Amino acid sequence: MTGLRVETGPAHAALLGVGAYRPARVVPNSEIVDAIDSSDEWIQQRSGIRTRRWADDSETIVSMSVAAAQEALQHAGLDARQIDCVIVATVSHLLQTPSAATAVAHELGTDQAAAFDISAACAGFCHGVALANDMVRAGSAGYALVIGVERLSDITDPTDRGTAFIFADGAGAVVVGPSETPGIGPVVWGSDGEHYDHIRSREDWRDVLSSEEPRMPHLAMKGNPVFRWASYSMAKVAQQALDRAGVTVDELDCFIPHQANNRITDAMARAMRLPSSVSIARDIVDAGNTSAASIPLALHRMIQEGEARRGDLALLVAFGAGLSYAAQVVVVP
Amino acid sequence: MSTEEIRSALADIVNEVAGIPADSVQLDKSFSDDLDVDSLSMVEVVVEAEEKFGVTIPDEEVKNLKTVGDAVAYIERNRSAA
Numbered sequence: 001m002t003g004l005r006v007e008t009g010p011a012h013a014a015l016l017g018v019g020a021y022r023p024a025r026v027v028p029n030s031e032i033v034d035a036i037d038s039s040d041e042w043i044q045q046r047s048g049i050r051t052r053r054w055a056d057d058s059e060t061i062v063s064m065s066v067a068a069a070q071e072a073l074q075h076a077g078l079d080a081r082q083i084d085c086v087i088v089a090t091v092s093h094l095l096q097t098p099s100a101a102t103a104v105a106h107e108l109g110t111d112q113a114a115a116f117d118i119s120a121a122c123a124g125f126c127h128g129v130a131l132a133n134d135m136v137r138a139g140s141a142g143y144a145l146v147i148g149v150e151r152l153s154d155i156t157d158p159t160d161r162g163t164a165f166i167f168a169d170g171a172g173a174v175v176v177g178p179s180e181t182p183g184i185g186p187v188v189w190g191s192d193g194e195h196y197d198h199i200r201s202r203e204d205w206r207d208v209l210s211s212e213e214p215r216m217p218h219l220a221m222k223g224n225p226v227f228r229w230a231s232y233s234m235a236k237v238a239q240q241a242l243d244r245a246g247v248t249v250d251e252l253d254c255f256i257p258h259q260a261n262n263r264i265t266d267a268m269a270r271a272m273r274l275p276s277s278v279s280i281a282r283d284i285v286d287a288g289n290t291s292a293a294s295i296p297l298a299l300h301r302m303i304q305e306g307e308a309r310r311g312d313l314a315l316l317v318a319f320g321a322g323l324s325y326a327a328q329v330v331v332v333p
Numbered sequence: 334m335s336t337e338e339i340r341s342a343l344a345d346i347v348n349e350v351a352g353i354p355a356d357s358v359q360l361d362k363s364f365s366d367d368l369d370v371d372s373l374s375m376v377e378v379v380v381e382a383e384e385k386f387g388v389t390i391p392d393e394e395v396k397n398l399k400t401v402g403d404a405v406a407y408i409e410r411n412r413s414a415a
Contacts (some may be wrong), residue, residue, distance in 0.1 A: 046371070046373065072399055108346075165351070222397075223372075224372055224376050224392065227373050227376050228376045228379075228380060228392070231376070231377070231380075232380055263373050267377055294366070
């Protein structure tokens, strides 16, 4: 029997470009408070959020993804035809099949790139970066696009005090490709399915359709247990990602956790004893929690505002429903 | 550890987490009503207290810890049980 020929890719991969799409409509806390009997002050104190963006009907999962990806391609100096794989991380593409990624790959003008969606909730983007890194280094994609995109406003209950003020919309994208030096550190990832119910859609579609009053299966979240898990368990995961990459907190330039809640970011930074020299992402203040999109949106903003410079070391840590999590250190493109 | 030593160490945690002066963290004070410790800060206080005192404080127990005295008593009880 003839042995199969196998291929390998370059030794190292890196982020080569970053792009973002933020919906036009800015929604201040004052638009949210009446339905949840709350106040601007309470929301800010509870989460750090002042405003968020909600997409209109024309800002779809696909259109926001395409816009973010186009900017990432431009930043990387690449043409869409050079992309071999498009990975879209999302939990709010409401068409069950086909994936959003195939439409995105087509609209971008790729040459029939492989394309699929992944479902890892707020941890989806870091899962996608891990996959793309491995694909490039294994030779199965020359260049890959990873897009985190959400329209959480579609699946958020405006009357739920625990979530209505948190979730928001947007898209962020990166291009992953070959590099002379390592640009993406080892991923530390996992799941804790014992707490499958901590963040979830309230019902599955069959339950919705058999109900007397069918309604959107909105997101539901157990706030305090999630806060505890995210603040403390995820600080340990973030530390492991640093250790695996051989980077100390003193060598780190940027800390970009999933923008879940500023209070979680504060608790993580304190638990990790991050020195004041580390720039910490605070995009949530006017972007809300955009799940899979939050890390690339925050990275994009830190680059634009000069807080993250080319060559800086940035620690990404993403965590959410599942519970699922993933973290890695990356070099800022 | 005496009751006062536990109260004092707990007061330091509340001060670190929520910025409340340690002197005001007295046994008869309610975390939410008197000290303005909200439920997220309470989670942080609980996690730090677990580490400091070597006790486990489950989520369902946290809602019973309304005053500083409740928390100190819980810690005393569960430390001696360990």
